[in-house]
Amino acid sequence: MAQRVSGVKASVGFVSETGPRKRNEDFAGAVFGSELPEPRRDVVAALSDGIGSTKGGREAAEIAVRGFLDGFCDLPETMEVRRAAAIVLNALNGWIYSQAHRDPELSGMGCTFTALVLRGRVAHVLHVGDSRAYRLSRDRLTCLTSDHVRQGGKGGGRSNVLTRALGVETELRLDYGTQPVAQHDRFLLCSDGVHGYLADEFIAGIMQERVSSEDTARALVAAALDAGSADNCTALVLDVVGLATAETADIGANIAQLPLVPVPQGGETIDGFVLKVLLSDGRYTRLFGAEDEVEGGEVALKFPKPMVAGVDAYRAAFIREAWVGARVNSPWLGHVIELPPGRQSCLYTVMPLYQGELLETRIARRPALGLEEGRQIAIKLARAAAALHRVGIVHRDIKPDNVILESGGSLKLIDLGVVRVPGMEDAPPEDIPGTPAYMAPEMFDGEAGNEATDIYALGVTMFRAFTGEFPYGNPDATSRPRRDRPAHLSALRPDLPAWLQAAIGRAIARDPADRFRDMAEFAVEIEAGPARAPVAVHRPRTLYEREPLRFWQGVAALLALALLLSLWRR
Template sequence: MQLTLNAGHATRAGQRPSNEDFVGMVLPGEPELSGKGVIAAIADGVSGNDGGREASEYTVRGLLSDYYATSDTWPVTQALDRVLKSINSWVQHQGSIRAELAGMATTLTCIVLRGRFYYFAHAGDSRLYLLRDGKLTRLTTDHVWDRPEMQHVLTRAIGLDSQLAVDHGMGELRAGDVFLLATDGVWTAIGETALAAQLHELAARKRTADETADALIDAALAAGTHDNVSALAIRVDTLPETDLRDALSGSQQLPVPPRLKPGQIIDGYTVEEQIHASATTLLYRVTEPPHGNNPPRRLVLKTLHPDRAGDEHERSAFAHEEWLAKRVVARFFPQVITPEQKNYLYYLTTWHDGSTLQQHLDVGEHFTVPDALAHGTKLVRAVGALHRRSIVHRDIKPANIHLGSDGELRLLDLGVAQSGLDEMHADAIDVHAPRAGTPSFLAPEQFAGAPPSRQTDLYAAGVTLYLLLTRHYPYGEIEPFQTPRFGEPVMPGRYRPDLPQWLENVLLKAVARDPVDRFETAEEFLLALERGATRPLAAPAPKPLVERNPLSLWRAVAAISIVLNVLLLYLLIVR
């Protein structure tokens, strides 16, 4: 289920010759809806000339567009603060260099609804209200002088001062919440009792948000307001699945199911068989309850091993995995299915007939060059889809790559994956361990303690493609207890003489020991595979011994020095 709203607005000049208010809202689709949320803003321009309207319009338009351009790894409050301070600088600069815009400024009140939380930012005397369970609460504080004769003189506004101070706040969302953003032309004309009465009509679904906004404007004008009047109303109808913070909290509440047997039913899903077991998790194939005339689907149910039920860290890691899996909505990954009821700690994904690439290798399947190229291209596309969502997989290998009978390749198991948002929850998630994953697919720098990155994922994808083609590892197989020394990778043509030279060059670049010699992005890797022989990569240049193996060089220098010293000593003795 997604966040769904009923939203509407109204704005009029009232008795003023022009309308200096500006109202805006963005209701994006996925993945922005989950990643950034819905944003709404209202502004009331001040200056007494055209500058007020220009300030309010630029501020709202700039905020609504620039907010979605900020990094997904930034908290909402940080993103709003940076965008608004940049807008403040522009507005103030325009007012200082253009005489007709002197003194231009604007109030600003905005709200972001993301996941199960709301966030707001505010400067000036426009207001944000929340109606919940019949009670109206004002969430913002007016930034005006407290002297009676100066109650309409702003102490804060966008463009008023070079140093902008913004009030921020947040809270938990509930279905049925009603929010109102209003300029002072509305709230000064009608009291909060009348505001609450209008919003009750929206909460009770007797009016739409558009009708409510119009009714508020009509009431303000009827009360004799002399100002511009603007209102934006929002009713929260449904809430989405929990965000990471919610997921981590909820993971500590649900019980872990006992070990399940075929035929058992959990929340309406019938267990067919256990398909995988590890030290921490169990996977079952289940069938969903019947729905009308549609045949029940097969799904995969993943849960914690009962022995780990009391491990808070494992619970958090499992919730984090589910949260990431919900974010990767693409054909390269199994898709998460939301159950109608959930009384245990687990999550469901789509089931796909087929086998992993490791299973194909285990039965001795030979991959032709065209087959390996097709799989490698899809794999790199899948890795790129993860990276565009700021997710690093950390355990790319044939056992985690599923080749479906429908011809699709799907990347599995986000159990040790990281995203840029993990740092905010580092106390609950182990985001700093550099050695998670399978040793033979770990990049050389990770054995020296370097953190995982997009390039380490691309290295693992390169090793996977190398293995499919040669059935060998570029630096040999690495056991978990080993601390390997990396020399130069074995030329893949040594194991597979039929490899074209261009493909050998691509593989060598993908698995280069030094990160600076590898592909920087999945897009660059993909381009090299797609161009193939038409625009081949150059063969890697040979490196001097001091770069390839500095230890061997210095050992050789030491050995030569010892020989020379012995020879000189001998000559001195003979004389």
Template structure:
């Protein structure tokens, strides 16, 4: 990988190969080669107009940095530059794979959460908005929700599309609440994808709020209220999509900290979306919020009650309780009230409430909600693999033979029947 700026070529990565003669083609660091993955990491400001170049060794090892720089100086067109690099490598006798990728930074986005928080000083809170009023290009339809630290309006854009405008009540002059609101918007922009609400670009904003798209559908809490415990096929589909979404969050270094059925929306378009980033946490950015006990007590991991720092395992515990509840209507350790100091021993197996479950499923849930965080899944992807590899034919659920499920009862019944038969035979022999 190279950085190309103002006619200067700077190599920003090294090839991880053995230096000994005849060993230069052998990788010493590759995915799966060692128990740990070590990353090269560079940090620095991006500049408009700078380019980044990625080359396979079939190009850089053949041409050398001097020739690569000369070609980039000649060719300002990105497509022509990479084609010239590859062709030059072939002409110079390269027998290896020759690949080149060149990207140019045309424009810098709103850089960081820090930049967003600086704008706090510039933006006043919106005045109370009335139904029918137009505010900064938004047509106010209704007030959807209001609490001490949050105010949610349904609004339409100029095309009549539905959006949600989130701000703070006017009497809320809490700087922490304002920071949390901007953090929430920043997190949603950072995880942009189908599993999360879309945030409006809102370039002409003059007040402290953000706007996200409204989706038709129902939360998983509403779905459960309507139909009770989910059928296995539907549950599996939801579980896989939820784990993919949570995995994406964690790869972006964001911990949600409030995963529960109320914050998961099953859209009419079939997408599952993770809502409400009000308690989300990013290491290094949200340290002032790390000590806050997150979310709803029944979904909080045991170690969070003990005051430990937020981790991915705590999110996966919440996912585990959520999926357990959607399957059984119960909590693995019983419902926990806000004022309780809960004790965690052994979770109740989901098969107690759902005898129809295939054998692997209660085990996978028990691992997710175990009280010892080190014994849980390390990543969402690890758990997803367990779900995807589980025998899908088991989801049609062929009940296991009674002898497998209740061996003791079967043998006790057979022994009792045998004893009765012997008594009848004995009685018959004595009277004949």
């Protein structure tokens, strides 16, 4: 089943099998906030495994899951997830504990409990016992919980003696954690009848097969039973299909609390990121390649240089970058990684560590950019900008320095710090951000940036990519255009076709009305260009084309003969 809740879209499927046991003591369930009488933005899933050695294991598991889903959703949505969950689970723990000591038919009842609350762009994990929660992100599986068991004694090297569970102690000792959520993430809640008989690598392999959430849950349970599971087997799979739009005010409030620190030099560890190598040291920012010791993997961290610009300007740039990174998904746009609440202690941006070279570097390298290579770059850049334009965002700084060419022909348009976001205007007309040589003429007259100015910047970028020159005679990327008319692409690159000159010339027209209507039209024009090229006409080659030396020797002989005739007549 799938449901949209204030912009969040998730799909949940779960399967539970009794296995060789006499009865199934597992229980799982999920609630979508929009299904409630008073709609809310949460997606909540929970799973419990009743303690099999007691009389009321199944009852405890069902009470825990149903009670949590009902009780949590009855509390105000403005209450923090951790606090709301603790209120509900402490009450359930007390009730189950009292019933186990009061009713002989339920003596010793208790259960494990693992829950996932998806709110906004953060997943909250609540856990006690030996059921588990996993997260599959970009095909990497991570276990989000720790088993509360006494080691040894059970087949496979695991113990069924719980050291913590719901309803077995007067005071509940609950684990709590958060995870940032990305679109297409998969979460798994499962009982030990599944994870106790399947290696994590095997679980990851099944999770990586992008079938429906219910089919994935069924495959996990079937695999555990085939592996000889002697327990009940339950798996709940939650797929994040779409994410809520990050609210500008929320992002701004979070970033406003982060202090600016002296720019790191490298070799330091900040919030679990080990700064390994300096990637770039620009005027406004310093970029490091880093190792994430918490989540694992390599990332890039961008730190501001506070001595260059005002603190407010930096905060505004980082708010824009975080907002866009949270809202726009495109294979051609650089991604911004959101950190879970509480991890980030100062102002910086975390991004994937893209492998490749800048387009600016490629321009300086020989041989010059060929037609097909350049076409593909132009098409993908246009699609990246179009993804921004579809949600009302203008990049405002498209240039070769902000394009990473990856291996295999992919690319990323990066640096979202000066984007123009609806409702987040930041610059007066005399201080519009951007790089002058790529800024459309109207931006020097106060235009803050729109689709037409991005088209102009992309046109200048591609003119430089093919020729190494600026079309309007700028000696560098920091000065305004010098000429009223652009240079001809064909004069600098006579090997390139006329249709390319026409397409780029239209993109860099001084009058916005003469440019393409949108980025999609520009992409279509570049993509269809070769099909519109005139067919070459085959003809016999002239003497000059076949034998240029003999041609000029003949011309010289004719001129000499003409000179002799002229002298003879005199």
